[in-house]
Amino acid sequence: MHTEQLIDGVLKGNIRAIARLISIVENELPEAAQAMRSIFPHTGNAYTIGFTGPPGAGKSTLVDKVTLTLCRQGKKVGIVAVDPSSPFSGGALLGDRIRMRDISLEKDVFIRSLSTRGNMGGLSRAAGDIAKILDASGKDAVIIETVGVGQDEVDIFRTADTSVLVLMPGAGDDIQSIKAGIMEIADIFVVNKSDREGADGLIKSIQQLLDSNPNPGPWRPPIVRSIAVQGEGIDELLSAVQSHREFLVAGGFLAARRKERLRAEIIRLVERRISKLIQTQLRHNGRFDALMEKVIAREEDPYSCIDRIVGPLEKE
């Protein structure tokens, strides 16, 4: 398929075209940049919801149930589900679909599993662009599920309009909830598996965390109880998302968030391009190896090395 045909197919919602373009972008093939240029004007229509949280908290199951409910409301949904890549082989086992059975045959749902491909932060580098492709294909909502995260993987906050943090009882004492990082980015907390022991305690410690925030913003993240496998708490979660969306729109925050996101994205793309340029140049003329040899022999230090590499660029 030619790129133009492909774009046309994506805009019409054609499954093969969407799937192909995602692969092209993910593999950074030469035609990717042109394709994303054509896609971009058609984005900005879908509402993006991020799901993050520790492994086993129930993110995929929640995404399954939430999507099913959205489908029943006549909405079209795109899903980007990220799992980690192996630091050794680079391969990955992508298993989020196992939990997304209820929606596997919905014609208005498109699910794509991604590996992080070594990227830190809980998402893959291409996740944002892939969300844009799904947006342009006519989805009303795009749901992004991160890898199972620990404490510091907060990329989702820079990608989604509403970030949902999924937690479960029995995972650490209450000091965990006052650490910096992931607990600070949630727009909505979900306490999943809330029929288990410790759910009330977890809710209390989240409340305390929110109460003791010295700089509370205008939005206080609600805490939703759920038992995802039984479909409990799904309506409450969706209405919390809706409230957050209305809050963002009414206060002009949605536009501000999206603007900040685009700014960060442009900077990231510039950095990536420059970094590629430098790496290619260094590899190309063997300069890097020569410098390395000197550093190894202690004739040169790594810090002066940086000056030699970046210095000429700074002058330009």
Next chain:
Amino acid sequence: MSQEKIIRVMVAKPGLDGHDRGAKVIARALRDAGMEVIYTGLRQTPEQIVTAALQEDVAALLLSILSGAHNHLFPRVMQLLKEKGGENILVIGGGVIPQDDIPGLKNAGIREIFGPGTSTEVIVNFIKENAH
């Protein structure tokens, strides 16, 4: 950074048998060979498998079956792939499949059948050589 092209494959269990130890061993071996492996879990219909394979844009689809329903389910998967534009996907079968059934399955478009005892290396190499 020019990265080596990563092969995406899907491992699927069509039909009603509940045994996926073999499928998981294969999935793990493919992962360790540097592939991205989508595993969809047990008891999938051909429709579910084909929809997922197309959305995931996989180069290869591995079907594992131990229930004896391969003569029905494998050709059905092939037919759906053809109807929906997935005819370029390399399809491989595995599990307990009698020798006599293999020619018929290959006729339906299954490229190779790997029975019990096949080393994972053979499967990895077959995919690397044949999937585009």
